[in-house]
Amino acid sequence: MKKSSSISLEETRHVANLSKLEYTEVELAELTGEMSRILETVSKLDNVPVEGLEATLAVGAYANRFREDEPGPCLEREMALQNAPDARDGCFEITRIISKIED
Amino acid sequence: MLKEMARQVVESGQADLHVRKALQTIDELEPKLNCLLRNDKEFVERQVAELQARLECGESELPLAGVPIILKDNICVLGQTTTCASKMLGNFVPPYDATVWTKLRQAGAVMVGKANMDEFAMGSSTENSAFGVTRNPWDTDRVPGGSSGGSAAAVSAGYVPISLGSDTGGSIRQPAAFCGITGLKPTYGRVSRYGLVAFASSLDQIGPFGRSAVDAARLLACIAGYDSMDATSSEEAVEGELFDLDRVEALKGARLAVPRVVAKLLPDDMKEAFQVTLDEFRKMGAQVEEVDLPYMEESLSAYYVIAPAEASSNLARYDGVRYGRRPEGDFENISHLTTRTRSEMFGKEVKRRIMLGTYTLSAGYYDAYYNRAQKVRTALRNAYVETLKNFTAILTPTTPAPAFKVGEKVDDPVAMYLSDIFTVSANLTGLPALSIPSGFLQGLPLGVQLLGKPFSETTLLTLARDYQQATNHHQQTPELAVRG
Secondary structure (H helix, E strand, C coil): HHCCCCCCCHHHHHHHHHHCCCCCCHHHHHHHHHHHHHHHHHHHHHHHHCCCCCCCCCCCCCCCCCCCCCCCCCCCCHHHHHCCCCEEEEEEECCCCCCCCCC | CCHHEEEEHHCCCCCCCHHHHHHHHHHHHHHHHHHHCCHHHHHHHHHHHHHHHHHHHHCCCCCCCEEEEEEEECCCCCCCCCCCCCCCCCCCCCCCCCHHHHHHHCCCCEEEEEECCCCCCCCCCCCCCCCCCCCCCEEEEEEECCCCCCHHHHCCCCCCCCEEHHHEECHHHHHHHHHHCCEEEEECEEEEECCCCCCCCCCCEEEEECCCHHHHHHHHHHCCCCCCCCCCCCCCCCCCHHHHHCCCCCCCCCCEEEEEEHHCCCHHEEEEEHHHHHHHHHCCCCCEECCCCHHHHHHHHHHHHHHHHHHHHHHCCCCCCCCCCCCCCCCCCHHHHHHHHHHHHHHHHHHHHHHHHHHHHHHCCHHHHHHHHHHHHHHHHHHHHHCCCCCCCCEECCCCCCCEEECCCCCCCHHHHCCCCCCCHHHCCCCEEEEEEEEEEEEEEEEEEEEECCCCCCHHHHHHHHHHHHCCCCHHCHHHHHHC
């Protein structure tokens, strides 16, 4: 799809949903304007000829490095849980994700 | 200065020789500046006791013995709250140390505080902190720059001689310029990112702040090098000269490239100030030549596509389950819990960038924005590498203007982003760049940037050291720090 440098209110709403962010209608409208202005600014990208160029994902020719597949020290369970908003019985606790089947 | 400070500590055998003074300055000036998010005195005392024991055991290989230091609050220190200036991580206590802190502690440094910053390092003014703005020591109505504003202001105000920041698009160099100190973004991979809270992983680097190039070099020497915990860290050897740059000979026959486009991007008063700097370099014997370096304006566009894209992906981890603050109340389901957590705990700019990144990465727009920006990045790197074949460094101002007023740009993201125009290229290309003080405009410090070949930190810092021997801009101190 060719980019247009403006974004609609509906698109902003969709992106907010994908981003797991909620906004009021007033905020959504304001954000739509801001994002449009930013996208308009970044449209300068079109000035650069890029035919035949590879994308640079990261600089430096570092291939992925694997360590030896041997057990080593790792985070203690207690430490891993210390920052959890909710934990129980050595597990992260979240809200119920399976509901009871009502007869 | 650092070398002398460490020597005094080792010779006197007194671990807290410099630390007390730092704590006193912090107590005096912190109410005016708000550089720090935490200043845990008990932790300081524990470090002092540990260092004292090491001194008494006769340990002398301590390049930073008893040197007080401040770390940006996105660098993890075991057991010390690390918030990234976000409500989201307001109570986050890291379960491990960042590699840079492990190395600094080994070198004998004593951490006296964690520095304020723009939330998750997103910003150019430190106004995006969830815990209040930091003030510029040169003019407390103005911002210190960002995102490492607290780290820069703390060195400028004399809390500590050195500090650490992180730089994703200029977040070390821009505040260094605004606060009148020296700051360096190393080559991508030079310093381990293990324990640095991620913003944009292909751009982030940790780097040093100091009052001089010599001090910044010594701090860099202590934190650089390969780390098995960071797959992107480089195996390139760290040059020993960095520890003691004073003993390195002056750089002869430096050739500096000044991009022609710079003049177009500067207001007249900044243009004049930059000409003065060029003359200073010429007087030192450097050859200064104008060059056509393309894509500087487009680099900003590439940056504001790539950085938010990587941020939106990195910040997906804040789901309200494993760490981070969770709002009060009942949640309908896990999605509701995550959405409520993110909406309430992230600040406005962080959310804006997540939105922007999610948009440019979404189906249909990926090629037009993200993929194209990554190709522009390639074009940019090719242009820089080509230019640097014939030059020692590329010289530009660090920023298009000196420090702006608190509140001046906070409601205009596009204007705020423009202050990064000279700095983002170094991150996109992975090249090292530093900012050094170059004088004043209406009482506010200015900085110039030297950008060089991969792993040429020693050359850049030597050139900066030579400049600092020929001029005295870096020795100026804000009145507030002199008065106390």
